[in-house]
Amino acid sequence: MRAAPTPGTTASVRSTASVRPTAAPRPAAPERRATPGLPDPQPQSQSQPQPQPAGRSQRLAGVATMIGSGLSTQTGAAIGSLAFPVLGPVGVVAVRQYVAAVVLLAVARPRLRSFTWWQWRPVLLLALVFGTMNLSLYSAIDRIGLGLAVTLEFLGPLAIALTAARRRVDICAAVVAAAGVVTLMRPQPSTDYAGMALGLLAAACWASYILLNRTVGQRVPGAQGSAAASGLSALMFLPVGLVLVLRHPPTAEAVGYAVAAGVLASAVPYLADMFTLRRVPAQAFGLFMSVNPVLAAVVGLLGLGQNLGWTEWASIGAIVAANSLSIATRRT
Numbered sequence: 001m002r003a004a005p006t007p008g009t010t011a012s013v014r015s016t017a018s019v020r021p022t023a024a025p026r027p028a029a030p031e032r033r034a035t036p037g038l039p040d041p042q043p044q045s046q047s048q049p050q051p052q053p054a055g056r057s058q059r060l061a062g063v064a065t066m067i068g069s070g071l072s073t074q075t076g077a078a079i080g081s082l083a084f085p086v087l088g089p090v091g092v093v094a095v096r097q098y099v100a101a102v103v104l105l106a107v108a109r110p111r112l113r114s115f116t117w118w119q120w121r122p123v124l125l126l127a128l129v130f131g132t133m134n135l136s137l138y139s140a141i142d143r144i145g146l147g148l149a150v151t152l153e154f155l156g157p158l159a160i161a162l163t164a165a166r167r168r169v170d171i172c173a174a175v176v177a178a179a180g181v182v183t184l185m186r187p188q189p190s191t192d193y194a195g196m197a198l199g200l201l202a203a204a205c206w207a208s209y210i211l212l213n214r215t216v217g218q219r220v221p222g223a224q225g226s227a228a229a230s231g232l233s234a235l236m237f238l239p240v241g242l243v244l245v246l247r248h249p250p251t252a253e254a255v256g257y258a259v260a261a262g263v264l265a266s267a268v269p270y271l272a273d274m275f276t277l278r279r280v281p282a283q284a285f286g287l288f289m290s291v292n293p294v295l296a297a298v299v300g301l302l303g304l305g306q307n308l309g310w311t312e313w314a315s316i317g318a319i320v321a322a323n324s325l326s327i328a329t330r331r332t
Contacts, residue, residue, distance in 0.1 A: 069272035070292055072264045074146065074299040080261025081141055081304065086254035089138040091244045092261060094237035097131060099262025101227075101234035103270060108227035115220070115228070122215040123225050127232035129212060133205035136198045143195030145306040147297030148184065151316050152199030154293050155181065156206030158323050169329050173322040180318030183311055290323040 080092045087095070115123070133153075140149035155177070162174045185196050216225035244250060293316050300306035308316075 065272050065276045066289075069269045069276065070289070070295045071299070072268040072272070074150070074292070074296045075303065076261045076264025076266070076268075077138070077141060077150070077296070078146055078299050078303045079257050079264065080138065081146065083250075083254040083257035083261070084142050086248075086250055087244060087258055089142045090135060090240055091250065091254075092258045093131070093134045093138050094240040094244070095255065095258035096134060096262040096266060097230070097234040097237045098241070099259060100266035100270075101230045103267040104223065104227040104230040107270075108223040110220075110224035110228045110231075112228060119216075119219045119225070122212055122219060123229050124232065126209065126212045126216055126225070126229035127236065129205050129208045130229055131233040131236055133202055133209055136205060137202040140195050140198035140202060143192050144199065145308075146300035146304065147293065147306065147308055147316065148312065149195070149199045149202070150296035151184065151293040151319055152181075152196065153202040153206055154319060154323070155200070156203035156208075157210055158319065158326075159203070160207050160210055161323070161326055167329075170326050173326040176325070177319050177322035180315040180322070183315040183318070186311075290320050290327065293320055 080096065083092050137149060137153050140152065143149075158177055162170050162177070185191070213226065216229065219225065220228070297308055297313070297316055301308070
């Protein structure tokens, strides 16, 4: 789950993210998290450091950081789901938004008074999409499990990557991904169509998030736009937090799970991606991010006991393979 991704990586998760495009890094915002196939990063401004050529040791450090970031995102989503019985998906997302806002505002320190209406418009839309993306993803996780939810969310950046492509190999990748989706959503007595719909809504939000992040990155310097959007999204969830506290006082354990989800699925991936993108080529970053649905399925199995059948594993593999094929054959 950006799922990530958390405006994170996901990549997805989340989190897929998650987003994250064309094969590039995740957006400079909390969730998961590229370009074709992943959460799209904000265009670098003159105030941002440009990636420098990395030696072997630096590349290895970057790969290790990517692995840690992906596991952190999916583990955070899994831990957050443990608070669902007390806080519900809405409450967990609210706490996650608070944590993400604190981290991004502290790092980016946006000069909000200097923003013009031309800059505020995409920031406001990004804030709305950011909150909807995480809420739909966590609601999907509650209904259909971590692995399937993150896989469906991952269709957002994958769709943008494939629709922007014109090569035969991308058409083949689209067919493979479509086959995986059809298999996942095939009618069965136990099929949770509401959960599937929430996963697809998260995918649509992630795709919108990527496109909006591009616009915000072009209009607002550095990560100030994403930080402002994150802060606004957290404000939108303040009423949720107040209602939860007044009507259903949460337990300390549930709040701890939700805070852990915010740190692991938003703060850690964001900081990890800042480190990684200075040491690993964008194509390699995008290729690795493709395995987030697999990481989510594994974490769901080992951490939550969410076992998947062989058809679900085959579907996840098909979608991951489609994205990997598109990215690996793309010239940089």
